[in-house]
Amino acid sequence: MLLDRLFGMFSNDLAIDLGTANTIVISKGHGIIINEPSVVALQKSRYGKKRVLAVGKEAKEMLGKTPDTIEAIRPLKEGVIADFDVAEEMIRFFIKKAHNRNSFIRPRVLICVPYGLTQVERKAVRDSAYSAGARDVILVEEPKAAAIGAGLPIKDPRGNMVIDIGGGTTEVGVISLEGLVRSKSIKVGGDRFDQEIISYMKNKYNLLIGERTGEAIKIEIGTAIKEDEPKKMSIKGRDQVSGLLKEIEISSEDVREAIKEPLEEISTAVVEVLEVVPPDLAGDIVENGIVLTGGGALLNGLDSYLSKRVELPVYIAENPLLSVANGTGAMLEDIELLKHITAND
Numbered sequence: 293m294l295l296d297r298l299f300g301m302f303s304n305d306l307a308i309d310l311g312t313a314n315t316i317v318i319s320k321g322h323g324i325i326i327n328e329p330s331v332v333a334l335q336k337s338r339y340g341k342k343r344v345l346a347v348g349k350e351a352k353e354m355l356g357k358t359p360d361t362i363e364a365i366r367p368l369k370e371g372v373i374a375d376f377d378v379a380e381e382m383i384r385f386f387i388k389k390a391h392n393r394n395s396f397i398r399p400r401v402l403i404c405v406p407y408g409l410t411q412v413e414r415k416a417v418r419d420s421a422y423s424a425g426a427r428d429v430i431l432v433e434e435p436k437a438a439a440i441g442a443g444l445p446i447k448d449p450r451g452n453m454v455i456d457i458g459g460g461t462t463e464v465g466v467i468s469l470e471g472l473v474r475s476k477s478i479k480v481g482g483d484r485f486d487q488e489i490i491s492y493m494k495n496k497y498n499l500l501i502g503e504r505t506g507e508a509i510k511i512e513i514g515t516a517i518k519e520d521e522p523k524k525m526s527i528k529g530r531d532q533v534s535g536l537l538k539e540i541e542i543s544s545e546d547v548r549e550a551i552k553e554p555l556e557e558i559s560t561a562v563v564e565v566l567e568v569v570p571p572d573l574a575g576d577i578v579e580n581g582i583v584l585t586g587g588g589a590l591l592n593g594l595d596s597y598l599s600k601r602v603e604l605p606v607y608i609a610e611n612p613l614l615s616v617a618n619g620t621g622a623m624l625e626d627i628e629l630l631k632h633i634t635a636n637d
């Protein structure tokens with residue numbers, strides 16, 4: 293069988309969780325070897341040619357802080373490749389780094405992509421990995437990888453429900469017997485929270501802040517539920533009216549108000565999936581609850597917020613930022629699992 297040939301005996305194989313916010317690379321037998329933001333910094337030359345200056349953490353530090361000659365780009369938006377050339381450079385960089393800069397190794401690569409991708413978008417991921425030096429590319433769907441990484445018994449004839457909230461997408465999936473029974477993917481995730489926080493600061497306080505500050509606010513004091521003692525944080529930005537720099541104090545209630553809408557959209561997506569779950573599997577979900585994965589799961593109170601909305605128990609996976617990568621890695625190590633998982637795609 294093709295997969296045996298592809299993944300049977302080679303040890304240079306890689307699994308990649310190509311995320312809108314973070315890219316994680318797993319090497320067969322070695323676990324996670326790279327975990328970096330999906331950001332590329334490009335230096336523009338006088339002749340208009342661009343060269344890669346930095347990738348990952350170093351490039352993220354530059355986001356929003358670059359002079360005119362440098363550009364920091366996030367090649368993925370809402371779970372899909374928005375800038376093909378830059379995505380290819382990023383994948384090439386990570387593949388090379390995974391093999392200690394030996395560019396002669398052409399690995400077989402397992403890439404995790406959102407379930408909601410169109411054929412054209414899937415092809416873009418495949419093509420960029422081939423162009424970046426991969427020899428063979430197999431795509432796996434994010435909800436299944438998330439469920440495996442969260443330790444759910446997806447082989448059993450039982451309804452396992454997982455919600456993966458990443459930077460660009462939220463994927464809701466119900467899995468039974470290794471197949472995705474019901475699912476929904478929406479283009480709402482951590483990035484949207486950041487954007488809503490930026491708009492809110494502008495509208496309420498006339499304060500202009502950048503993407504990185506938006507994210508920092510979310511991580512430090514963001515919350516999905518009302519807290520008894522709201523947290524405070526002082527933030528800096530530019531006054532929209534006077535143009536001067538200023539510092540103000542905001543509270544976690546501001547953030548809760550700011551992200552109300554995307555939270556609502558996520559809970560609606562969850563309800564829509566629950567509405568169409570076959571009755572026997574629904575019983576399992578009532579009994580076992582729902583598991584949250586992805587970095588968005590770390591938003592304070594999101595589990596209780598969703599639990600209240602859908603009236604079911606909601607749990608956070610042990611290491612939500614790594615669930616998808618760990619699940620993809622498990623498929624890299626276990627060819628039988630990979631065969632079953634990809635059989636009904």
Ligand SMILES: Nc1ncnc2c1ncn2[C@@H]1O[C@H](COP(=O)(O)OP(=O)(O)OP(=O)(O)O)[C@@H](O)[C@H]1O
Nearest residue numbers: 311312313314458459460461482586587588590591
């Ligand atoms: N403590 C935290 N609280 C709230 N959000 C957080 C926290 N830590 C990380 N995040 C958010 O999680 C998101 C990144 O999650 P993750 O790495 O799962 O996304 P991704 O896999 O890159 O994206 P996608 O799956 O949508 O393509 C970012 O938006 C980040 O701001």
Ligand SMILES: [Mg+2]
Nearest residue numbers: 311458586616
């Ligand atoms: Mg992800």
